[in-house]
Amino acid sequence: MDLQGKRVVVLGGSSGMGLATAQAVVHQGGHVVIASRSEEKLKKAQEQIRKNVEIITLDVTNEHDMENFFQKIGKFDHLVSTAAGGPTGNFLDLPIQDAKKTFAAKYWGQYFAAKYGAPFIKDGGSITFCTGVLARKPAKGFSILSTINGGIEALARALAVELSPIRVNVVSPGIVDTPLYDKMSSEEREDYFVSIANQVPVKRVGKPEDVAEAFLYLMTNSFTTGTTLHVDGGYSLV
Ligand SMILES: NC(=O)c1ccc[n+]([C@@H]2O[C@H](COP(=O)([O-])OP(=O)(O)OC[C@H]3O[C@@H](n4cnc5c(N)ncnc54)[C@H](OP(=O)(O)O)[C@@H]3O)[C@@H](O)[C@H]2O)c1
Structure with missing residues (x-):
């Protein structure tokens, strides 16, 4: 997975799987732009990555800013995109305005990234989106993310x-221990992760590094395109 001298843009690279991916890229000799x-x-992420990293503030929901960014x-x-966020809730209760906010970040953010980023991608380059296990394994209260x-x-x-010839792929993570769960109390988080670990075939929740490896594979394997790589410990199977 040689990324020597490659320039990689990670939207959402300040935290969780995006940060782990940015760290892995730099470890493999690449340079990252995290936003x-x-x-x-x-700034915290930049300190952790230490070298070969540029930081840019950006809200992926703002189409004009996305165009200017690229x-x-x-x-x-x-291009790697892990930026996402926004409200979720039961289908009949979630206000449409809230559903649209979640769509704005995770759907339109990635759509804008591909649209405005693709013209700047060099030969041999790729786009990797991020989705999640909810596409295949629905859960009550999360229909908007499915x-x-x-x-x-x-x-x-x-x-x-x-x-084409830009390759476009997806990483679909399962339950991964990231700052996404910082809103939970430490007890709630622990209980949730233990219950997930008991269910999934690999008997643990994911680490951001597990998912970073998948992003690196999809960036560097020049024969893979149009694929969704499920990095979920088998959660979607049970
Ligand atoms: N963790 C899981 O269990 C899990 C499971 C399935 C799928 N996923 C998906 O995996 C991806 C990464 O999640 P994570 O767990 O690594 O989450 P995370 O640690 O919360 O990281 C999310 C990143 O997105 C950025 N972000 C959020 N909204 C943004 C916006 N509007 N514009 C620009 N940046 C924005 C955040 O930074 P700022 O706050 O600075 O903007 C942060 O860097 C997401 O697509 C998530 O839906 C996660």
């Missing part, structure tokens, strides 16, 4: 054809 909304998180950074090799994830997986297959 997210919080300058504080970006014009500003210029040519690069690989919808978005399924839509992004379909978008990736379509773009693998339309943006």
